[in-house]
Amino acid sequence: MNRAENKATRLLQIENLLLAHPEGLTQAEIARKLQVDRSTINRDLMDLPASIYIDDIDGGKLKIDRSASLINLNLTLHEAMALHLASRLLATRMDRKNPHTASALRKLSLSMRRWADQIGHHVSIAADMMDDDSQKDDPNYVRVMELLTEGWANHRKVKIWHRSEKMGKTFMYLVSPYFIEPYAIGQTTQLICLSEPPGTLRTYKVERIERAEKTNEPYTIPKDFDPRSLLAEAWGIWYTDEEPQRILLRFTPRVAYRVKESLWHPTQIITEQDNGSLLWEAEIAEPQEMLPWIRGWGADCEVLEPKYLRETLEREVRKLAKLYGIGNISGPKSSFFAHRREGEDREDWQPLIEHLKKTAEMARDFCADANIAELAYIAGLIHDLGKYSDAFQKRLEGTGPRVEHSTAGAKELKALLKGTPQEVFAHLLVYPIMGHHTGLPDYGNETDLEGGTVCARLKNQLPDYSAYKSEVDLYTLSFPKRLNIQPLRLRVFPDKPTKDYFGFSLSFLVRMIYSALVDADFQETETYMKGSKPRGGYDDITTLRDKMGAYLKQFENPSSDINHKRNEILQACIAKGMNEKPGFFSLTVPTGGGKTLASMAFALHHAAEHGLKRVIYVIPFTTIIEQNAKVFKTIFGEGQVLEHHSNFDWEGKKRDNPDDRTNSALAKLKLAAENWDIPIVVTTNVQFFESLFANRSSRCRKLHNIAKSVIIFDEAQMLPREYMRPAMAAVWELVTNYGASAVFCTATQPGLERFLPENAEVRELAPNPHELFNFYKRVEVKYVGTLPDEDLITRLNAHEQALCIVNTRRHASGLFSGLEGEGNFHLSTLMCPAHRRTKLEEIKERLSSGKPCRVVSTTVMEAGIDLDFPVGYRALSGLDSINQAAGRVNREMRRGVSEMFVFEPKSEFIKKTPSFLKQSAEVTRMVLRDHAAEPISIPVISAFFERLYDLQDPNISFDVKRIMECFDSADARFKYETAAREFQIIEDSTETVIIPYNEEAQSLIEELKSTDYPFFTLRKLQPYTVSIFTTEFDKLSSKGVILTIDDTYYVLNPDYMKEYYDFDKGLIIPENGGGDGLLF
DSSP states (O other): OOHHHHHHHHHHHHHHHHHHOTTOBOHHHHHHHHTSOHHHHHHHGGGSOTTEEEEGGGTTEEEEOTTTOOOOOOOOHHHHHHHHHHHHHHHHHOOBOOHHHHHHHHHHHHHHHTTOHHHHHHHHHHHHHHHSTTSBOOHHHHHHHHHHHHHHHHTEEEEEEEEOTTTOOEEEEEEEEEEEEEETTTTEEEEEEEEETTTEEEEEEGGGEEEEEEEEEEOOOOTTOOHHHHTTTOSSSOOOSSOOEEEEEEEOHHHHHHHHHSOOSTTOEEEEOTTSOEEEEEEESOGGGGHHHHHHTGGGEEEEESHHHHHHHHHHHHHHHHHHTOSSOOOOOOSOEEEOOTTOOGGGSEEHHHHHHHHHHHHHHHTGGGTOHHHHHHHHHHTTGGGGSHHHHHHHHTSSOOOOOSHHHHHHHHHHHTTSTTHHHHHHHHHHHHTTTTOOOBOOOTTOOSSSSHHHHHTSOOOOOGGGGGTOOGGGOOOOSSOOOOOEEEOSSTTSOOEEEHHHHHHHHHHHHHHHHHHHHHHHHHHHHHOOOOOOOOOOHHHHHHHHHHHHGGGSSOOSHHHHHHHHHHHHHHHHHHHSOSSEEEEEOOTTSOHHHHHHHHHHHHHHHHTOOEEEEEESOHHHHHHHHHHHHHHHOGGGEEEESGGGOOTTOOOOOOSHHHHHHHHHHHHHHHHOOSSEEEEEHHHHHHHHTOOSHHHHTTGGGTTTEEEEEETGGGSOGGGHHHHHHHHHHHHHHSOOEEEEEESSOOOGGGGSOTTOOEEEOSSOHHHHHHHTOOEEEEEEEEEEHHHHHHHHHHOSEEEEEOSOHHHHHHHHHHOOSSOEEEEOTTSOHHHHHHHHHHHHHHHHHTOOEEEEEOGGGSSSOOOOBSEEEEESOOHHHHHHHHTTBSTTOOSSOEEEEEEEEEOTTOOOOOHHHHHHHHHHHHHHHHTTTOOSSHHHHHHHHHHHHHTSOTTTTTSTTOTGGGGOOTTOOOBHHHHHHHOOSSOSOEEEEEOOOSHHHHHHHHHHHHOSOHHHHHHHHGGGEEEEEHHHHHHHHHTTOEEEETTTEEEEOGGGHHHHEETTTEEOOOTTSSSSOOOO
């Protein structure tokens, strides 16, 4: 090959390289790829095509202007015919001028006329049609399309400003174009892209993009992205993450042949009927998109399913009949309405009786598993009787003030049942009916004249709502003959007889009805306002059980003794899951025994065997909930598991979601969190128990879905001691009266039986727990008495690797400062999760490679942290905490027996010790004295809790806020609002501070300042947050180091990061800023 041929080949290679690298390449990079000298590439610059240029702004890279690069195309006659058909579709289905389209068609026309003159002529006509004055002249559309095309071709993100049709506002998005799709319906162009915010796949109508700007930020289209798959279930362009919906249409014989001629949708199934008609069935993502097509068939097409789509067409038919003044088709005859959609005619408002009946039916279905379906139906049927007043109807029309409508149904029921044997049902149902908007109220006193109590509200004068009698006949209501519940009986004092808590059982029954009512009311209203949304679509329990089985196959042939023992525990749990009836269970397994997987395996087999609906996994710490949820999501799939804890609790949080699709996504996630209608829920003690005693509708909607569930309490020793009596009473109700099973998992069973009725049997799942503790004996606990800080530091410095856990953040920080040499680490909740995660990874690496590694930590290290130290130190505390700390020492039994030294701290960094910690430490001291040889064993742990409980005043210690007294009334004079206010597991109010920990956190903070989607940004910021007590926050704030965003979100000022955030210790609290900080 001569020099000229070499050069021509090289020029072509350069052009192809730049086409493959839209980011550009330097001359040196091109030379390396072509294996020539850089000087050769430099000489070739003069001969490169004009579309290749040098970008001086981007380091002198060579780039190709794709908009100026010509594409050569060779076609056969029949390929040209295909382009003719495509050009005709384009010309007749697009209504905007596009000079690029017209130009491309003219070029095509000129090429084709030489050998297919007629076809070329008509392609030219199509080009003229695209330029015709009848086409909309929209230069902005052309410019936006140019920028989107360049972004798509060059893999560069584009900023767009898109106008929301419904809100009439314009919002900015950073988009990564994945696909551009013409859409015949409405003659539009649709952009399918990854949109930030909200960080998900979205579709934007190009015609609504008011402005676009190109960026230099690259992106990669996922390899598994395929628009064919994405739109496979769409009728046109509307796709969804939900399951597709079944559409069933009936076509008359007159059009049956025409329907059969075409494949209207890839999933269609056509069934011919004997009378010549046919049934047409398909699975469609968003059926609303089909409406224009269905309308086009007129009376020859009847919608059979889904119901809401048929109702939509029925409303349109009534409108058409009214518009043309034909027939006698009218809307619902009711003059009373429950809801209306903005901008709709009155005949399309929701009839009140329809809302009442549908809510009643849904509430009845929700309570079917709780044996109170009849009462739930009654509550649903009469909850909105107050809307029958003229005052409310005027309010609905927009001409009147707000009207209190929730008391009317309660008043009518009280009057109806007064003096009858069923009067007790009126006493119970007034609570959910009155509270379906404002929350379950207190009963109050008969003398109450004002306020929100039941007594006060029953005396209120209400607008006349008697018109309900024309549509609702209260005399036909059917009440149960008796309440099918077993009353709670507890022994408060060990030497006293049991006490009947029938009032508590009645109050819990009311909670179940309330939960079903508010969930049904919300869902029924949402269905009318926004259209039916497919709910659920989750795997059933049997499928999840099988997924668990497939995951566990990897553990079937364990190689080590410890893994063999874990497998033994696992198999025992599976067997008992299938064989044991629902009830109370314990799983007593030493730390490291694999109780997380074993308990979940039990739960799924147990649920599948006994028809239970879901598994609720309750964890004490938010610090470990995410890692457990991650394990479950790996096993079962992301969409089968809900994390619900303080970081995911949206009640009271400020959100501003500017468009329907984001609202829909948020509503689905929020709905799952509020009603737990999902197979697996991972939550915290705080979220679980405070929900059981809450009174607001948003917190109570989940309660009816806890019925017939398996509830696993991980680290059961961490259940809230101060609220143990009401907490366990609620668990007993769920198990005894509402079909649930409860599993108490821990290495240190806290003797919960004393808080249950005498006849409550707690069955052990583990095979011989005493033997398990002997097998897992890997740590010798030694009590060494008082250790001043200097002596403790000397001991720690003498170890190459050691763990020390103390009770307060201040003490941990002080000890860390005294450590010497390399490999020293500090962990506490003053470090943001991302910071802790980084430190833990470094600790794991050092431990596994034998490098020096000394860790001083707070109790954040005591649960769920999979680390293995050769020696440990633990400040004196409860024996349960000491056992948890011991679980981080010799965890994998790679050594013979390691040592855990328990010491009494003597430190300048400890100013005050909380009373509960003092008490636990005192009991531990006694137990260690009496059982020095074997302090970590089942008998000793039982002795610890027995002594600890015996020290408490049984009147108040396990029910410090006297929650049980709020429901100690067999005549239903309950105090729901008071109980909700008082049942606060974490009473010290806290504030969350966002830490500008790294570049990502800083970028997200900037995004938070301007985003219209703070919810999504805050989720990304969660790894960069620290929760501190309000007193500590006030001290930091007084120093001027806290920035406030939107009067809602608090950020540590980046200018003060060096002074107030230590990359060894975390957030620095001023000396006078709060107490020692036991923050769990």
